[in-house]
Amino acid sequence: MNIRKAVRADLPKIKSLYFQLFEQMAHHEPNYMQKAHQDESFLQRVIAGEDQFTAFVYGEDDEVKGIAITQLQQSPPYNCFVPLKCVYLMDIVVDADMRGMGIGKALIDRVKTWAKENEADYVELSVLSKNASAAALYLHEGFEPYSLSMRLKIE
Numbered sequence: 001m002n003i004r005k006a007v008r009a010d011l012p013k014i015k016s017l018y019f020q021l022f023e024q025m026a027h028h029e030p031n032y033m034q035k036a037h038q039d040e041s042f043l044q045r046v047i048a049g050e051d052q053f054t055a056f057v058y059g060e061d062d063e064v065k066g067i068a069i070t071q072l073q074q075s076p077p078y079n080c081f082v083p084l085k086c087v088y089l090m091d092i093v094v095d096a097d098m099r100g101m102g103i104g105k106a107l108i109d110r111v112k113t114w115a116k117e118n119e120a121d122y123v124e125l126s127v128l129s130k131n132a133s134a135a136a137l138y139l140h141e142g143f144e145p146y147s148l149s150m151r152l153k154i155e
Contacts, residue, residue: 003110006047006055006067013064014043014055017093028130031153056110058094058103066094068107072118087115089125104134108141 006014018038025033046053046069058066069091075081089111094103115123125143127134 002060003056003058003106006057008047009062010057010064011040011043011047013062014057014067015040017064017067017095018091020096021091021093025128028128054114056107058107065098066103066107068092068111070111070114072120084121085119087111087118087120087123089123104137105141
C-alpha cells in the first residue's frame with residue numbers, strides 16, 4: 001500500500017469513504033449531522049486541485065482504503081492574526097474495516113510532508129468533540145487544541 005494524490009478513477013471509492021464519514025458524524029452528533037453523500041462536483045474540484053485543494057489516497061490501484069482532503073489557506077485578513085500559511089486538513093477517512101492499522105497516521109504524515117513542501121506554517125483541523133478516537137489520534141500526532149466551538153440547542 002502507498003499514498004498518492006487522488007485521480008478521477010478514485011472517485012467512486014472516495015464517495016463511499018465520505019458516506020462512512022458522514023454516517024459516523026451522524027452517529028456522534030445526531031442533532032446536527034445526518035447520513036449523506038458528498039457532493040460529486042466538490043470532489044471533482046478537489047481531485048482536479050482547484051481552489052488550493054489536494055486529495056491524498058492510501059491504497060493500491062482501485063483498492064483505496066483511506067483519504068485525506070487538504071486545502072492551502074492564508075490567515076484571515078484581520079489585524080489580530082499573524083499572517084501565516086496553513087494547510088487545513090478538511091477531512092480524513094479510513095475504511096471502517098481498516099481502522100487501527102496505521103493508515104490514519106500514514107495519511108497525516110503525508111499531509112505534514114506536503115505542508116512542508118508548500119512552506120506552510122502549520123496544519124489545522126477540526127474534530128467533533130464526541131469523536132474520541134479521532135481526537136486521540138490527532139493528539140498523538142502532535143496536534144494541540146486551539147479553539148473550542150460551543151453550541152446551545154434551543155428546545
